[in-house]
Amino acid sequence: xxxxxxxxxxxxxxxxxKWDEPIIYELSTPGERGILVGQPEKAVAEEVEGxxxxxxxxxxxxxxxxxxxxxxxxxxxxxxxxQQTLGADVNIEIGQGTCTVKYSPKVNDQLANLIREYHPLxxxxxxxxxxxxxxxxxxxxxxxxxxxxxxxxxxxxxxxxMTMASVIRSYFKDKSEDRDEIITxxxxxxxxxxxxxxxxxxxxxxxxxxxxxxxxxxQLKAVSGPRTAGYIVANPxxxxxxxxxxxxxxDHIHSIGGLCAYDQANANGLLGVTRARDAGFDMCxxxxxxxxxxxxxxxxxxxxxTGVQKNLVKYLPAPLxxxxxxxxxxDYETVSNPCAVGKVREWYGVAPVVLKAYxxxxxxxxxxxxxxxxxxxxxxxxxxxxxxxxxxxSAYYEDxxxxxxxxxxxxxxNLTKETGIGTLDIQRRMMDFGMHYWTSHHPFYLPEPMTLxxxxxxxxxxxxxxxxxxxxxxxxAHENPEIIKTxxxxxxxxxxxxxxxxxxxxxALSWKTYLKKxxxx
Amino acid sequence: MKKIGLIVNPxxxxxxxxxxxxxxxxxxxxxxxxxxxRAGDRAKTALSELLSIKEELFIYTSQGSMGGEIAQELGFRxxxxxxxxxxxxxxxxxxxxxxxxxxxxxxxxxxxxxxxxLLKKEVDLILFAGGDxxxxxxxxxxxxxxxxxxxxxxxKIHSPVYAKNPKAAGQLALLWLTGKVSMTQEEExxxxxxxxxxxxxxxxxxxxxxxxxxxxxxTQNRKAPTPLSDAAAIDSIAYExxxxxxxxxxxxxxxxxxxxxVMEILGLKNTLIxxxxxxxxxxxxxxxGGSELLSLIKEKRSKLIVTITGGQGFLFGRGNQQxxxxxxxxxxxxxxxxxxxxxxxxxLSGRPLFVDTYDEELxxxxxxxxxxxxxxxxxxxxxxxxxx
Numbered sequence: 001x002x003x004x005x006x007x008x009x010x011x012x013x014x015x016x017x018k019w020d021e022p023i024i025y026e027l028s029t030p031g032e033r034g035i036l037v038g039q040p041e042k043a044v045a046e047e048v049e050g051x052x053x054x055x056x057x058x059x060x061x062x063x064x065x066x067x068x069x070x071x072x073x074x075x076x077x078x079x080x081x082x083q084q085t086l087g088a089d090v091n092i093e094i095g096q097g098t099c100t101v102k103y104s105p106k107v108n109d110q111l112a113n114l115i116r117e118y119h120p121l122x123x124x125x126x127x128x129x130x131x132x133x134x135x136x137x138x139x140x141x142x143x144x145x146x147x148x149x150x151x152x153x154x155x156x157x158x159x160x161x162m163t164m165a166s167v168i169r170s171y172f173k174d175k176s177e178d179r180d181e182i183i184t185x186x187x188x189x190x191x192x193x194x195x196x197x198x199x200x201x202x203x204x205x206x207x208x209x210x211x212x213x214x215x216x217x218x219q220l221k222a223v224s225g226p227r228t229a230g231y232i233v234a235n236p237x238x239x240x241x242x243x244x245x246x247x248x249x250x251d252h253i254h255s256i257g258g259l260c261a262y263d264q265a266n267a268n269g270l271l272g273v274t275r276a277r278d279a280g281f282d283m284c285x286x287x288x289x290x291x292x293x294x295x296x297x298x299x300x301x302x303x304x305x306t307g308v309q310k311n312l313v314k315y316l317p318a319p320l321x322x323x324x325x326x327x328x329x330x331d332y333e334t335v336s337n338p339c340a341v342g343k344v345r346e347w348y349g350v351a352p353v354v355l356k357a358y359x360x361x362x363x364x365x366x367x368x369x370x371x372x373x374x375x376x377x378x379x380x381x382x383x384x385x386x387x388x389x390x391x392x393x394s395a396y397y398e399d400x401x402x403x404x405x406x407x408x409x410x411x412x413x414n415l416t417k418e419t420g421i422g423t424l425d426i427q428r429r430m431m432d433f434g435m436h437y438w439t440s441h442h443p444f445y446l447p448e449p450m451t452l453x454x455x456x457x458x459x460x461x462x463x464x465x466x467x468x469x470x471x472x473x474x475x476x477a478h479e480n481p482e483i484i485k486t487x488x489x490x491x492x493x494x495x496x497x498x499x500x501x502x503x504x505x506x507x508a509l510s511w512k513t514y515l516k517k518x519x520x521x
Numbered sequence: 522m523k524k525i526g527l528i529v530n531p532x533x534x535x536x537x538x539x540x541x542x543x544x545x546x547x548x549x550x551x552x553x554x555x556x557x558x559r560a561g562d563r564a565k566t567a568l569s570e571l572l573s574i575k576e577e578l579f580i581y582t583s584q585g586s587m588g589g590e591i592a593q594e595l596g597f598r599x600x601x602x603x604x605x606x607x608x609x610x611x612x613x614x615x616x617x618x619x620x621x622x623x624x625x626x627x628x629x630x631x632x633x634x635x636x637x638x639l640l641k642k643e644v645d646l647i648l649f650a651g652g653d654x655x656x657x658x659x660x661x662x663x664x665x666x667x668x669x670x671x672x673x674x675x676x677k678i679h680s681p682v683y684a685k686n687p688k689a690a691g692q693l694a695l696l697w698l699t700g701k702v703s704m705t706q707e708e709e710x711x712x713x714x715x716x717x718x719x720x721x722x723x724x725x726x727x728x729x730x731x732x733x734x735x736x737x738x739x740t741q742n743r744k745a746p747t748p749l750s751d752a753a754a755i756d757s758i759a760y761e762x763x764x765x766x767x768x769x770x771x772x773x774x775x776x777x778x779x780x781x782x783v784m785e786i787l788g789l790k791n792t793l794i795x796x797x798x799x800x801x802x803x804x805x806x807x808x809x810g811g812s813e814l815l816s817l818i819k820e821k822r823s824k825l826i827v828t829i830t831g832g833q834g835f836l837f838g839r840g841n842q843q844x845x846x847x848x849x850x851x852x853x854x855x856x857x858x859x860x861x862x863x864x865x866x867x868x869l870s871g872r873p874l875f876v877d878t879y880d881e882e883l884x885x886x887x888x889x890x891x892x893x894x895x896x897x898x899x900x901x902x903x904x905x906x907x908x909x
Contacts, residue, residue, distance in 0.1 A: 186863075186901065197898055204892060205901040210871030215902075222890035223902050396870075445867040 009468040014434040015490040017083035024077055025511050028067035034074055084492045086436060088296065092458055094383070094466045095436035097407050097451030098189070098238050100266045100290035108293070108359045112352035120347040124329050130351050131328035134321040137305075137358045144369070145264070145284050146277025147307030152349030153317045157265045159344055160285035160304020161195035161232065163317060164261040166341040167283060167308060168230045169199055170315035171259060174339040179229035179258070185215055187237035190441050192263050196232060213397025214243035217252065224256055234263035238441060238451065240380070240404035241397050250280035259283070259312075265304070267291045268455055269377050269406030272370030276307075283308040292357035301350040303357070317341045319348050375456035376406045379463060383454055384408050386467050392418070392474045396446055407453035409446060416448050421477040421484050423448040428495070429476070429487035433469045523698045524579045526639030526667075527568070528632055528659065530651035531586035533560040533675040538842045540795060540810035554810060558586075559879065560674035563687040564650040565591045567672040570691025572596075574698060581642050583635050602638050629658045636662035646697055646734075648690065650674045653711060656682050660710045660729040668705055669731045670694050673838075673877075679711040682731045686838075686877045688908075697734040704735040754862040755782035757896040762826060762860065763787060763802075764897075771818045772799040773852065775827035776841045779860045783826060796843045811845035818848070824856040825849070829893075834869045836905060837887075838877030846880035854886065859893040859903060866893070866901055873906035881907070 040048070051059070069077075093101035115130055124131065138150040154160040165182065172179050182196040185206045193203045204223050206215035214237070224231075231253045236242040243249075250260045262276040262284035268291050276284035288294045289302040296302070308316060314337040322331035330348060335341075364372065384404055387393045392415035395408065416422045423439045430437040440449035454463055476484055488494065508514035532551075539554035568591060571578060580597045582588030584604065592599045632651075636659050639647055646668050649659050652675010659669060671683035672690040684690035696702040707730040759782035766772065774780050774797045784791035784799075791797050795808035798817060805817065825844065827836055836859065837844055849857075859874070874891075876884045884907035892900035 193899065202898045203900070205895070205899070207866075207871055207902055207904075219890055219902050219904070223892055443864045443867040446870070 009465055010472045011433045011465075011469070012472075014432065016086065016431070016434070016492050017080070018492050019080040019084060021077060021080045021084070023511060024067050024069070024074075027069055027073060027077065030068055032068045032070055032073075034069055034071040086431070086434065091434050091436060092462045092466055093436060094452050094454045094458060094463065095430065095438055097409065097438045097453040098266060098441075099296065099438075100268050100287070100406075100453060100455055101296060102268075102293055102455040102457040104293050104295040104356070105360065105363070108356040109295075111359055112355050115351055115355060118351060120351075124327075128328050130355065131321055131330075132323075133355055133358045134349060134351075135323050135328055137354050137361070138321065140358070140361050141286065141305055141307055143366075144267075144271065144275065145286070145307050146275035147284060148310040149313045149316065149320060150305050150307040151316045151320060152303055152305050152354050153343070153345050153347070154285070154304040154306055155345050155350055156302045157189070157263075157285070157287045157290075157304045158191040158195050160265070160287070160306045161189075161191050161261075161263060162199055163304070163306045163341065163344050164232065164283050164285060165196035165199035165201060165230070166317075166344065167306075167312055167315045168196075168259050168261065169201075170337075170339045170341055171312060172229055174315075174337065177257070179227050181227045182229055183220065183224060183231045183253075185233050185237060186445060187213075187239050187241075188232070188234040189238065189263055189265065192232045192234060196230075201229060208397070211397070211399060212402065213237075213239055213241040214245070217245065217248055220249055220252060224253065224258070226256070228253065228256055228258040230259045230261055232261040232263060234265070236269065236405040236407075238407075238409060239397060239446075240406065240408040241402055242405050247279045254280065265290055266406070266453075268453075269373055269380075271373040272366065273373050277309065282312060288353055288357040293360040294353045294356040301353055303350055303353045305349075305354075305357075315340045317344050321348060372456045373406075376454070379454035379456060379458065380404060380406050380408060380452075382460070383452065383463050383467065386463075387452075387470070390471065390474065392477070393450075406455070407451065409440060410450040410452070411446050412448040412450055415474060415477055419477040419481055421481055423450055425484045425487070426450070426470075426473055426477075429473050429484045430469065431488045432490040433472075435466065435469055522577055522579060523574070524581060524642065524644040525571075525694065525698065526636070526642070526644040526647040527564070527580050527582040527588035527592060528635050528639075528647065528649040528651075528655070529560055529564045529582075529586065529588045529591065530632060530649070530655040530658075530674070531558055531560050533651035533655055534558070534563070534842070538811045538845055540808055540813075540843050555812070560650050561586060561591055563674040564588070564648075564672055565595065566687035567648065567650070567684075567691035567694070568592065568595055568597070570688060570695050571698070574695065578698070581639055581644055583631065587631060587635065600642075602635055629654070632658040633662040636667075639663075640667055646670065646694055648672060648694055650687075653677045653680055656680045656710045656731065657729075660731055663731070665707065665730060665732050667732065668697065669733060670697070671731075671733075681708045682710060682733050685875060693734055702734045705732045706735040707731070708733045754864070754896060755779050756786070757899075758860050758862065758894050759783045759786040761894050761897045761899075762858065765858075766802060767822075767824075768801055769822065770800070771805070771821055771823040773797075773814065773818070773823060773825045773844070773848070774799060775825065775844060777828040779828035779862060779865070780826055783860075796841065809843060811843050811848055814843065815845070815848050815851060818851055823852050824858055825852045826858045826860060828860045829865055829869075829874055834872055835875045835877065838875070844878075846878045846883045849878065849883060849887070854889075857887075857891070859891050861893040861895055861901065861903070863895050863901070866895070866903070873904040876905060876907055 088101050118127060118130060134152060141150045142148060154163045180202055181204055182201040183204045183206060184192045187208060193205065197203055206219050208214050209216050231249060235246050253260050259282045260280060262281040264276060264284045265287040267286055285304045285306040286292065287304055289296050314335060316335050318335040319330040319332045320334055322329050381403060387410060388395060392412060394411050394414055396411060412423050412426065427437045427439060438451050440451050473484065508517050535551040535556040535558055539551055539556045575597060578597060579600055580592040581600045582592055583602045589599060589601050632655060640663050648670050649655055650672035655675060656671055669682060670690050670693050672687050673683045684693055710729045710731055758779060762783045763786050774783060776795060781791050781793055784797065787802050789799065789804040790807060792808040796814060797807045798805040798809055829836060876887045878884055888905055888907055891903050891905055893903045895901045
């Protein structure tokens with residue numbers, strides 16, 4: 001029997017499932033049923049009020065518009081869609097720079113199933129277990145960051161930043177100080193500007209020194225003053241470059257009466273190495289779905305756990321989770337200050353997410369967390385060295401002494417100059433090998449950017465496969481650029497016409513809107 | 522011994538400070554409006570950088586204002602091109618006798634014929650002083666057969682064949698001649714598509730390529746028009762500007778698509794490549810020249826709204842010369858409002874914004890950090906510099 005040759009490191013035979021599956025509403029057949037809901041027994045119907053108990057103003061008066069389909073067809077529909085996604089379970093997620101996509105241990109999903117029947121409105125006495133987990137995770141986060149109390153209410157990174165900006169706003173409201181400016185950097189996550197803007201602040205971006213990749217203190221001093229409410233930054237930034245002078249920045253902001261907030265959504269290179277509070281920051285947040293392994297879930301459920309130093313605890317969103325020595329409880333008292341944030345979301349956090357993060361931390365322990373950081377940094381720097389050996393790849397802000405931390409932004413401008421192939425072309429072609437690849441947040445401050453982040457999850461073999469695939473595609477750029485320009489060829493769909501993406505008049509973000517805009521109703 | 526060719530377009534740049542959009546076919550009008558030719562001075566600044574290798578250098582050029590005058594003045598060894606213009610040629614090129622004598626004799630044909638002669642003489646480098654029009658003429662004569670460096674002296678300077686300023690052009694030439702820079706790069710020769718321009722759209726047109734010594738910090742990036750997806754950014758910036766507008770204050774609106782957004786929000790007519798004046802959100806005048814502008818704002822409260830030219834990173838000196846040093850001084854540094862979309866700033870890759878007016882002291886005083894408006898409630902800190 002012939003053995004299959006698996007010596008090639010590059011998956012040239014890959015092909016994504018391609019089902020040409022319609023929108024589920026297009027599969028609807030009038031009269032077709034998936035479930036026949038049983039009618040209640042006569043005795044029950046006589047006893048219970050039923051639908052008539054719903055207040056008149058809330059009762060539906062139009063027909064429910066759900067697609068009419070059999071169960072097997074629904075099952076096929078969603079299974080096919082799942083096959084058409086290139087998720088973290090099937091591909092090597094090095095290509096998702098700044099997203100920190102690491103392995104989400106399946107055992108934690110199993111453990112989270114234990115609480116899937118819980119409801120946030122249950123009496124506290126019936127959910128002591130999960131409240132204990134919230135409380136202990138809070139303590140772990142404090143130990144990791146140096147902060148004094150965490151809220152798990154923000155359900156995502158941007159909401160975490162929004163919470164930090166809201167705490168800043170509360171603080172100055174309480175002091176009756178009129179400060180409306182937040183300073184950030186262009187390489188911090190765009191939400192470090194967008195979220196405070198939503199919270200009502202004016203945003204000032206610092207630009208990096210073109211040699212070092214980080215802003216200099218003089219620039220900060222030139223634009224900070226009595227209107228500065230806060231300094232909100234990520235460090236290391238999207239480029240992977242670390243500002244080792246960040247404490248001087250913090251000290252300066254403090255000297256003019258402002259607060260400092262650390263975007264630690266991605267703390268993968270810092271666990272056990274450095275703490276937000278030690279750099280002087282007044283608050284920070286972690287993305288449990290990044291650093292702490294909970295699934296990214298394609299936009300949720302997630303958690304932007306936000307922690308503050310003790311003087312700011314009273315402004316956090318309500319409720320916190322407290323422990324009085326005997327029992328766990330929802331603490332509204334500590335955050336009852338009239339200037340406090342109030343709420344950024346219902347309830348006190350997405351329980352399964354906090355539970356999974358708790359399990360991950362417990363399974364690693366403090367030495368394990370430190371090992372995570374070391375492995376992530378090692379993986380990234382191994383990859384960096386290998387990629388920088390390629391003539392097609394370069395990196396800015398390389399002064400020989402500032403190694404990247406856990407991720408790196410490269411530039412493919414050499415490749416583009418030689419072959420005309422750009423970073424977006426490479427992105428599409430990498431999909432033909434079952435790989436993700438990410439460029440940069442917009443706008444592209446660096447030319448032809450490529451931002452990659454291995455995390456601690458991939459093995460050397462995995463990293464090598466990613467590098468070999470990139471090399472393969474770079475070779476194609478020189479020898480057969482057409483195949484890249486017209487990629488993808490083995491993906492779910494071919495090139496999509498993006499020309500209308502900028503035009504709000506053409507957008508349809510739901511089936512309902514699509515019908516309204518594009519069909520006769 | 523090294524040989525360089527020098528081409529000076531003596532009327533280049535004259536249209537700028539008086540509100541003409543170029544000097545081609547408008548030299549007489551420029552003179553009438555009081556423009557002073559400065560291309561020669563700019564060339565002189567560049568050439569001065571080569572004085573250190575004077576003994577090993579020959580400058581090939583035409584007599585008089587096209588280069589010979591300056592070369593000889595500085596004491597270089599000069600080789601003058603023999604003149605061969607016939608009377609018909611001279612008559613066709615003269616501008617109805619309203620120009621001073623030496624200037625009236627030069628034209629695009631002279632530039633081209635000098636360039637062709639320089640090619641024949643196999644010079645190591647061609648240094649030319651002018652604007653986009655001059656670059657086009659040089660290109661038509663030499664194409665990729667010679668290494669060239671442009672000394673910026675024209676009104677429209679889109680082509681990245683031009684150095685950042687005359688001094689930088691001279692320094693680049695020196696690096697090339699002394700072998701410290703040996704790589705060349707093809708740079709685009711551009712000009713504004715005139716048909717598009719008349720339709721109020723800035724669209725650069727590619728005319729060709731010139732070979733330029735490859736030293737990134739000395740030449741300028743292609744002046745890129747604002748891409749369509751920036752339209753929202755421009756709106757956002759414009760709303761912020763209008764929100765901040767103070768009563769009883771003159772607002773000078775500089776050239777460009779980003780500043781045009783402000784005029785559109787206000788519902789006022791604007792000139793895309795000209796300078797307009799607004800007061801209490803009403804239009805005072807369109808397309809003003811430097812001295813007119815100065816007389817209107819003298820001793821009054823005023824603010825100047827400018828944008829960086831896409832891809833070039835210049836605030837003053839590359840297509841908005843109506844904003845003369847006197848006007849800028851009258852407004853005052855603290856009243857300069859810079860507008861810049863994030864995309865435009867990204868194209869600068871962290872390099873500072875440049876100022877290059879004719880007034881070096883003013884250039885120097887304008888240096889420092891500014892908060893450029895990049896969107897509604899958003900500013901980006903920019904550094905303004907008068908040198909690399």
